[in-house]
Each structure stands twice: as structure tokens, then as C-alpha cells.
Amino acid sequence: MPTGGSASAPARDAVARASAARHALLEFGGVGRLPRGPASAATVAGAALVALARPSRVEHAALVAAAIVGGALATDGQWSAEEPDPQRIVIDEVAGVWTALLGIPITPGRCVAAAVVFRVLDKLKPGPIGFVDRLGGKWSIMGDDLLAGAIANLVLRAWIAVGRLP
Numbered sequence: 066m067p068t069g070g071s072a073s074a075p076a077r078d079a080v081a082r083a084s085a086a087r088h089a090l091l092e093f094g095g096v097g098r099l100p101r102g103p104a105s106a107a108t109v110a111g112a113a114l115v116a117l118a119r120p121s122r123v124e125h126a127a128l129v130a131a132a133i134v135g136g137a138l139a140t141d142g143q144w145s146a147e148e149p150d151p152q153r154i155v156i157d158e159v160a161g162v163w164t165a166l167l168g169i170p171i172t173p174g175r176c177v178a179a180a181v182v183f184r185v186l187d188k189l190k191p192g193p194i195g196f197v198d199r200l201g202g203k204w205s206i207m208g209d210d211l212l213a214g215a216i217a218n219l220v221l222r223a224w225i226a227v228g229r230l231p
Contacts, residue, residue: 090135090156097153105184107155111162112180116173125167132160136207157210161187164214169221178230182220186213 092098096107120128136156165179187210190198194216198209224230 091154093155093159097155103152103155104158107158108162108180108184111159112176115163115166115171116176119171122168129160129163129167132156132163133207136160154206157207158187160207161210161214164211165217165221167218169218175221175230179217179221182217183213186216
């Protein structure tokens with residue numbers, strides 16, 4: 066056993082693997098590291114994943130829940146007053162677009178519409194979305210995106226109901 070309080074090689078390796086997994090989740094497999102537009106790229110990637118995987122409603126709800134819980138747990142220590150919503154953290158955008166598509170029959174056009182409506186709401190942050198964003202802290206990182214996703218979901222449902230989004 067090592068002396069002097071140093072961690073063993075297997076322990077260091079386990080910590081390094083856990084850190085890499087945490088970053089992969091927060092950055093949605095590296096999308097958050099893109100030099101330009103990581104939030105938009107993550108939104109498109111999240112919508113494309115739903116379009117390709119076509120999860121059942123239960124699977125889709127589980128994906129959203131996993132993104133929320135994983136994102137919330139993984140963001141501990143990732144934000145500060147100087148950088149309240151780090152650009153590299155994009156799991157919130159993924160959770161937001163998945164929320165926008167939750168319970169919607171999936172078509173490629175609906176996935177595109179969800180991504181566009183979600184990003185517009187997320188970028189402009191009207192009304193309650195902006196309020197949640199301004200609350201600050203780790204919950205505002207995910208909260209504004211979930212609310213934008215929920216509002217986008219209602220917009221999509223309205224468009225589908227009136228025949229504007231086949």
C-alpha cells in the first residue's frame with residue numbers, strides 16, 4: 066500500500082474515467098467543445114438522435130429524465146458567478162429539445178421544427194424562460210432549457226392540431 070496519502074494507480078484511473086464520463090455527459094459526447102455554436106449543434110444532435118432512434122414514449126421520457134438527473138448531478142462545481150452557464154455544458158440543450166419532442170409523434174419535419182422553436186425560445190428567453198435563467202445557480206442552467214422545451218412542445222402540439230405540422 067502506498068504511503069504518504071497518495072492514491073493508488075487503479076484509484077487514479079477510476080477517478081480519471083469518472084471525470085471523462087462526466088465531461089462526455091455534460092458536453093454531449095464532445096459537442097460542447099465545438100468552437101462555435103455548441104448549443105445549436107447539441108440541439109440539432111439531440112433532435113437527430115430522437116429522429117433516428119424513434120424511442121417509445123416511455124423510452125423518450127426515460128431519456129429526458131436521465132438527461133435532467135445526469136445533468137443536475139454532473140453540473141456540481143461546474144458553474145460560478147464568473148461563468149454562470151458555461152458554453153461547453155450542452156446537456157441542458159439536449160434535455161430541452163428532447164422535452165420539446167416528448168409525446169409528439171416523431172417525423173423528421175417535427176424534429177426540425179422542435180429544434181428551431183426550442184433554439185429561438187432558448188436564445189430569446191422570453192417571459193418565464195428569462196426569469197428562470199436569471200435565478201442563477203446550477204438549476205437555472207437546466208431549468209430555462211426545460212421550460213423552453215415545454216413551451217416548444219405546446220407550440221408543436223398546437224401546430225399539429227391545426228394541421229400546420231404534418
